[in-house]
Amino acid sequence: MEPLKVVLEDNEIPRQWYNILADLPEPLSPPLHPATHQPVGPEDLAPIFPMNIIEHEVSSQRWIDIPEEVLEKYLIWRPSPLYRARNFEKLLDAPVKIYYKNEGVSPAGSHKPNAAIPMAYYNKQFGIKRLTTETGAGQWGSALSMASQMFGLECRVYMVKVSFEQKPYRRMLMNTWGAECLSSPSEMTQIGRQIRAEYPDTPGSLGIAISEAIEDAVTSENTRYALGSVLNHVLLYQTIIGLEAQKQLEKIGVYPDVVMGCCGGGSNFGGISLPFVRDKIAGKQVEIIGAEPSSCPTLTRGPFAYDFGDLAKMTPLLPMHTLGHDYVPAPIHAGGLRYHGIAPIVSQLLRLGLIGARAFHQLDTFDAGVKWARSEGFVPAPETCHVIAAVVDEARRAKEEGKEKVILFNWSGHGLIDLTSYDAYLSGNLVPYELPEEEIQRVLKAVENMPKP
């Protein structure tokens, strides 16, 4: 019988990341300066990121070596196992084989350390002493806290207020790894104080938290900012997921018909899918689908435009699908993936028809997540529940079409620190929220005035 999981030895870990910029049929439009709207060069980014990371951001080299020091840390939990979800398959009773990469085996419980480790390493190499970042549900903040500690950097995390309050364990985890975690908007930055004065009841947003983290980085000594998603270098570092999955599937002679990931900023989706997009560009038949929340439908409803990454318009303008930089999902949404935009790379792939996207209601995602936990054991993060809902949906389609399908998806993390969301779901405190059409119209109108790529 085919094994339940495919493991790789330490020495089988991929030694290079894959850079899709080398293979894109149409290059990305350049980021624009927030004030002048002129293309930004590496030097414009230098106050925010160290130059060795900026080089990765703009590189068009196809393969980039993973430094030994990074590999050493990766090996703490990588290569991550590839699983066959036999029990979930039985439950679905559809003609599908389901494989998943279990990124929940990392110490932080998600895929986020894949990017946090190299970022901490490169900042350290560049002489930086302190990192700032933002976090929504807390996965990224936890990962960067751990990575900073491992390379001897200080770390401060601005955590979106609503999550900070709903998920106290996340702060505790970051503290355990020696980092500082503040509720955002905070009193520590000008933009934070300004928003608190203007909107004392704001639940916060990733856009606000990013503004705070960047302000802190550019106004503090020896400090840089680290972003957990969206940018090219983040997706680059995450490709280790898809590269490992390809090795593992090859071992058992399988190639997927469908590759799936959940989509917030695009880091885990990009991580699993970009090596398969490469195959697709080269002519291989494979469907690649991102799953997002219907209350933050960036890919399925957001226009493609230049937009800021943050509320305070401190970041460059990025060419991406966006709901507008002031978009804040309804507080009732408990599933994470709340970012208003999505990676330019993912946006470009959608425009080029190389990937597709589907949106799911939160009740369907938690329903899928609970079914998963009760059959496969592992409790998925609320974010991960979105891709599980997409798998359920894909299985239903396969059954209707009477077509056999092999699905590969990225199980981006476990939900053991997010159990309050499950508690809300199981006790009936989540509602079947539907984004009001007037809100969509407001978004479309707001983005209409942004420059077009």
Place this chain on the structure above:
Amino acid sequence: MEPLKVVLEDNEIPRQWYNILADLPEPLSPPLHPATHQPVGPEDLAPIFPMNIIEHEVSSQRWIDIPEEVLEKYLIWRPSPLYRARNFEKLLDAPVKIYYKNEGVSPAGSHKPNAAIPMAYYNKQFGIKRLTTETGAGQWGSALSMASQMFGLECRVYMVKVSFEQKPYRRMLMNTWGAECLSSPSEMTQIGRQIRAEYPDTPGSLGIAISEAIEDAVTSENTRYALGSVLNHVLLYQTIIGLEAQKQLEKIGVYPDVVMGCCGGGSNFGGISLPFVRDKIAGKQVEIIGAEPSSCPTLTRGPFAYDFGDLAKMTPLLPMHTLGHDYVPAPIHAGGLRYHGIAPIVSQLLRLGLIGARAFHQLDTFDAGVKWARSEGFVPAPETCHVIAAVVDEARRAKEEGKEKVILFNWSGHGLIDLTSYDAYLSGNLVPYELPEEEIQRVLKAVENMPKP
């Protein structure tokens, strides 16, 4: 370079559990009936456990086959990886090599499912429809909730009140797996109601929760009780840990000088160590050491006597090191491992000089745990912090003696659902509690009146 971790393929998983009863130089004294003080036979245990499990409890067969249905579930996370703790070694700067079994990779985050899965399976086979159990910190209750769900059994968990209140995520996790979790003492049992009436402020104890779970099991239809530690069959099922570790160490040509585990009821310590005890009985040089909290010093201070497993004296009398069945650790103790007794097998091994034991203060255990998290990444469960403190201590000894040592220990689980304990530690709310000598004297006196094995 030696790899950071040694993984086994699915098909390398051990197919049998190891039963130390076949090799004990002196057999265990039999359990006694709680009322008559006569040895109990299998039939006396039948209202509590199904007969197929009772057979394992009393078996003297050296190797017991693991059923295919159990192996299938084990393979969800087993074989668990064996790690080399290189970063922690660097921190200690002592002549030690440290290997650990990472049992935190299970869906429940600890070693407990190793026993929960076969228990749910055997109960199901025996026609049982519902399981009851108790849980302290929550590791066992979580594991049995998951296992029950996997085999279609109902499950109710009585959780020690102080933990129920300190660790709300544990209840949420059990609920997510479809189980019911009640604060103990509860209103659901006679003994629970009685204790609530008599001691309205009791923090609860494992002894009380066990009484409740057993009362529920013996007074409900198609229901049996499942115990997560102490008994022979539990340690038997846990030997999969040590058996895998032996295979993994053999692959890299290493044999440990010291094998360590933390000790509550003895399940994870027994799990890692019994296969090595077998080697030791056969003449191999290996030191085997259990680590326990100094506020519940069963092995290091508790006399060896017959004692009840629970407060209400419903269980048979077991021959074990015990602090008395009414012993309740001070509520300030945050580290788990609160049981008043310990497995008869572990007690017997200590009597025979085949193992040793050391006790650690809670501040030292959390100090070790935080150092571990900040170097190795994975955040250990508070219980696991005890064995890490023992490793720190052993490394110090090795340094003092100028002697090279290979240490193997069981990293019994992660602490991601126990972060409130870390929070209490990091914010200075834990005290360096020392068990008062008068309490020790009270214990010695209380146990003096129990029958002697």
